[in-house]
Amino acid sequence: MKYLDEYRNREIAAALTEQIGRAVTRPWVLMEVCGGQTHSIVRYGIDRMLPPAIELVHGPGCPVCVTSLEMIDRAHAIAQRPGVIFTSFGDMLRVPGSCGDLLTLKGRGADVRVVYSPLDAVRIARENPARKVVFFGIGFETTAPANAMALFQARKLGVKNFSMLVSHVLVPPSIAAILQAPGNRVQAFLGPGHVCAVMGYREYESLSAHYRVPIVITGFEPVDLLEGILMAVRQLEAGRAQVENQYVRAVTREGNCAARNLIFEVFEVGDRKWRGVGAIPKSGYRIAYEYRDHDAERLFEVDEIDTHEPPECISGLILRGLKKPCDCPAFGKRCTPQNPLGATMVSAEGACAAYYQYGRYLDTGNPGDRSAGAGAR
Amino acid sequence: MSSEETPLGQCPMPLNQVSEILMGHGSGGKLSAQLIENLILPAFRNPELELLDDQAIVSLNGSRLAFTTDSYVITPIFFPGGDIGELAVNGTVNDLAMGGARPLYLSLAFILEEGLPLSDLQRVVESARRAAQCAGVRIVTGDTKVVGKGSGDKVFINTSGIGIVPAGIDLSSARIAPGDAIVLSGTIGDHGIAIMSRREGLEFEGDLRSDTAPLHELAAAALQAAPDIHAMRDPTRGGLAATLVEFAARRHLGIEVDETAIPVRDTVRGACEILGLDPLLVANEGKMVVFVPHQGSERVLDALRRHPLGRDAARIGTVTQEHPGFVILKTPVGGQRVLDLPFAEALPRIC
Numbered sequence: 001m002k003y004l005d006e007y008r009n010r011e012i013a014a015a016l017t018e019q020i021g022r023a024v025t026r027p028w029v030l031m032e033v034c035g036g037q038t039h040s041i042v043r044y045g046i047d048r049m050l051p052p053a054i055e056l057v058h059g060p061g062c063p064v065c066v067t068s069l070e071m072i073d074r075a076h077a078i079a080q081r082p083g084v085i086f087t088s089f090g091d092m093l094r095v096p097g098s099c100g101d102l103l104t105l106k107g108r109g110a111d112v113r114v115v116y117s118p119l120d121a122v123r124i125a126r127e128n129p130a131r132k133v134v135f136f137g138i139g140f141e142t143t144a145p146a147n148a149m150a151l152f153q154a155r156k157l158g159v160k161n162f163s164m165l166v167s168h169v170l171v172p173p174s175i176a177a178i179l180q181a182p183g184n185r186v187q188a189f190l191g192p193g194h195v196c197a198v199m200g201y202r203e204y205e206s207l208s209a210h211y212r213v214p215i216v217i218t219g220f221e222p223v224d225l226l227e228g229i230l231m232a233v234r235q236l237e238a239g240r241a242q243v244e245n246q247y248v249r250a251v252t253r254e255g256n257c258a259a260r261n262l263i264f265e266v267f268e269v270g271d272r273k274w275r276g277v278g279a280i281p282k283s284g285y286r287i288a289y290e291y292r293d294h295d296a297e298r299l300f301e302v303d304e305i306d307t308h309e310p311p312e313c314i315s316g317l318i319l320r321g322l323k324k325p326c327d328c329p330a331f332g333k334r335c336t337p338q339n340p341l342g343a344t345m346v347s348a349e350g351a352c353a354a355y356y357q358y359g360r361y362l363d364t365g366n367p368g369d370r371s372a373g374a375g376a377r
Numbered sequence: 378m379s380s381e382e383t384p385l386g387q388c389p390m391p392l393n394q395v396s397e398i399l400m401g402h403g404s405g406g407k408l409s410a411q412l413i414e415n416l417i418l419p420a421f422r423n424p425e426l427e428l429l430d431d432q433a434i435v436s437l438n439g440s441r442l443a444f445t446t447d448s449y450v451i452t453p454i455f456f457p458g459g460d461i462g463e464l465a466v467n468g469t470v471n472d473l474a475m476g477g478a479r480p481l482y483l484s485l486a487f488i489l490e491e492g493l494p495l496s497d498l499q500r501v502v503e504s505a506r507r508a509a510q511c512a513g514v515r516i517v518t519g520d521t522k523v524v525g526k527g528s529g530d531k532v533f534i535n536t537s538g539i540g541i542v543p544a545g546i547d548l549s550s551a552r553i554a555p556g557d558a559i560v561l562s563g564t565i566g567d568h569g570i571a572i573m574s575r576r577e578g579l580e581f582e583g584d585l586r587s588d589t590a591p592l593h594e595l596a597a598a599a600l601q602a603a604p605d606i607h608a609m610r611d612p613t614r615g616g617l618a619a620t621l622v623e624f625a626a627r628r629h630l631g632i633e634v635d636e637t638a639i640p641v642r643d644t645v646r647g648a649c650e651i652l653g654l655d656p657l658l659v660a661n662e663g664k665m666v667v668f669v670p671h672q673g674s675e676r677v678l679d680a681l682r683r684h685p686l687g688r689d690a691a692r693i694g695t696v697t698q699e700h701p702g703f704v705i706l707k708t709p710v711g712g713q714r715v716l717d718l719p720f721a722e723a724l725p726r727i728c
Contacts (some may be wrong), residue, residue, distance in 0.1 A: 009709075009710070044710050046712055115653075361714075
């Protein structure tokens with residue numbers, strides 16, 4: 001299949017792996033920022049194809065994972081209100097809050113629906129004028145334009161029964177937080193390809209210069225990732241610290257201006273709490289004042305909900321690249337995708353969930369939950 | 378919890394803190410498996426049921442009969458490539474055929490929702506009739522019930538089937554052995570993606586159609602080419618992954634599969650990429666996996682490929698002694714990973 005097969009090509013991958021092997025002379029720690037990149041790395045076994053000197057640690061870029069527990073609980077509180085149709089992308093449905101997940105609420109009669117675009121939620125609102133339709137707007141800068149468009153359309157068309165619970169997070173402040181953290185190990189970043197397709201990479205140039213760290217904007221296919229790693233290693237070995245763009249087929253320095261303008265029409269930058277990490281200043285979008293009539297947090301008065309995470313969970317350390325999933329004593333035992341203790345296990349793109357899904361619990365000697373292997377029919 | 382610890386008459390739930398039935402219990406993933414292992418099996422345990430094959434093989438006056446049942450609750454009832462009537466007949470025919478049986482007689486029971494247009498029912502019945510004729514089975518008994526509006530979803534169908542297993546044929550997941558070749562009869566994911574795209578109103582370019590088909594001829598052809606086939610299975614709900622993971626876990630053997638050898642249509646791959654789904658986990662309704670001793674694999678492949686339903690047949694992997702209980706997938710770029718089942722339904726991802 002065009003645009004896919006050539007990026008999953010065994011010969012090209014082998015050639016890149018060999019070049020990486022020739023380029024590297026000492027140990028380096030690289031962080032891939034995006035959950036999608038983590039997923040690909042573990043799915044294709046890319047980290048195990050690399051020379052042992054290169055360690056990949058997994059970044060905070062899974063939007064489902066880092067959505068704070070409060071926000072999940074607020075979503076659940078809204079979904080249970082009478083007359084509400086709660087809409088969401090599919091992968092938020094199974095994310096556990098303090099008490100159950102959206103699928104469980106659905107089982108108990110809440111009207112929870114999966115949509116593929118926030119605009120579908122606006123359509124549902126227009127078709128159900130007597131109901132309050134809420135969309136759970138989460139994600140990084142990647143999903144912000146579509147969410148902004150839904151709010152823009154709802155306001156323009158006067159769809160008063162549509163609102164959005166917004167928990168948007170931003171990548172650059174999280175990279176800065178990782179680099180500032182005591183004990184930081186990350187020496188170079190594979191930057192977020194799809195975030196930069198929207199935002200461009202000017203912001204990353206100041207990060208790279210300020211912290212003297214190489215950032216290679218990288219795609220999501222195996223060949224992209226290997227090429228991004230090669231570019232980062234070459235910078236590290238040469239003592240350079242620049243922003244380079246591996247993902248040229250999708251990313252330009254300026255990004256998508258129309259999308260960005262729409263984001264800033266509808267959202268404003270605000271502080272945001274990240275699950276597993278804590279509050280990071282100016283690290284999220286919230287709904288701008290002009291759009292307050294579509295702000296679910298305000299309309300449903302759920303901003304008082306406050307929660308605490310299980311103390312055993314080390315996802316904060318994992319999200320900052322200080323630990324790996326297999327370092328956690330609970331991994332694959334008390335903490336599984338069925339019963340996640342924290343951020344990095346809750347979504348398929350979280351580092352712990354990716355390790356679990358692709359069998360990395362074998363490395364720990366933890367058996368994982370194999371009870372289900374039989375009788376699947 | 379073992380069945381001994383369960384007080385009589387008490388339900389051995391909860392399953393991992395799940396206290397009520399969720400959609401995931403019907404997904405063919407881990408929740409489904411837990412429900413069967415923890416709640417159903419302890420109640421009815423017997424040697425035939427315990428094998429957990431798609432059909433029970435029972436001996437009766439010297440003949441071996443295959444007996445199976447299945448319910449169909451698909452939405453929408455009409456979909457690209459078929460409908461619920463055809464699916465209900467083919468599904469049961471296939472469960473018999475996968476036991477090596479020649480399908481003979483089927484029951485057909487309808488649960489109808491008040492308000493269903495008679496013309497819709499007529500269309501479903503006509504298509505079930507055609508499917509039965511095509512598979513050479515007779516619908517010899519049946520039932521109709523009606524439930525109030527909202528208590529059902531248009532039409533639910535249950536079919537049971539009986540077939541006869543010829544002498545010398547002995548198929549069961551219990552027989553797979555190290556060295557067995559794993560042969561797949563064609564492309565995967567067609568049914569699930571066709572249904573999902575219709576159900577969710579997604580419009581993909583290209584021809585997405587369910588692969589629903591009766592597999593009795595294909596199964597017979599494979600058995601004729603290699604009567605020593607160990608096991609066959611049609612990987613329906615839960616996809617190819619469910620079959621492989623289940624076989625590896627139950628027999629405590631390893632399975633190695635080459636991901637690039639698994640045929641997937643470009644349209645299905647594209648749709649899966651967009652939705653963030655793995656075609657290995659997507660349902661099929663007209664495909665079969667054959668576990669055959671290595672020396673018979675070429676004969677089985679030839680036989681399958683000669684039949685229109687097996688044109689794209691491929692050898693996808695091998696049963697091994699290494700890494701018992703696990704399915705290892707060789708990825709296209711030369712890495713490898715463990716193939717596992719999702720907990721419940723595979724949900725489309727955000728990005």
